[in-house]
Amino acid sequence: NAGVMQNPRHLVRRRGQEARLRCSPMKGHSHVYWYRQLPEEGLKFMVYLQKENIIDESGMPKERFSAEFPKEGPSILRIQQVVRGDSAAYFCASSVMAGQNTEAFFGQGTRLTVV
């Protein structure tokens, strides 16, 4: 059973371009979470999705950021018109069910650099 797969591992974008980050959860997991880690900081929650639904997007910036988790295929975090401040590591986690006691499994992250 492969772990949470994120790609690409590294992504370089020029200011104003779009960034698309992909996350394939572990097999059988229907809950996906995206976190952002700025340099020298801890991870900050962005969005929680369950198949085809956004459950909680309280951590998402109001503009330029969107996320989806379609019925088929990976979850996508999309950042439009990237700026230097978007440079960070973006981690995806998945869990088999909801609930505070359920372990979340993390991918290795996508490191986005905006130049």
Place this chain on the structure above:
Amino acid sequence: AQSVTQLDSHVSVSEGTPVLLRCNYSSSYSPSLFWYVQHPNKGLQLLLKYTSAATLVKGINGFEAEFKKSETSFHLTKPSAHMSDAAEYFCVVSDQGKAAGNKLTFGGGTRVLVKP
């Protein structure tokens, strides 16, 4: 609202000596608490978790943590540090209720340096 405070941003220990990473949390409910480790340019690995069973929790690689409700603390310890323990460690609290899924609140992290 929940929050996690890791009291030390950096900890330096000699190989073979004990490690103590301090964590205090704030939660309105009975929390679930976790420690994750992140090696350079890698993802996060779960070390251990507390879910209202035994207050002393044993994890992987010789780590353990003790939940102290009266002190709202969940400090991580290891009796003898190994060079491979050099990494960043995150104390994490899980949000409440099924609607929150498994939304996690992270502390700022403690970077551990192990000297030979």
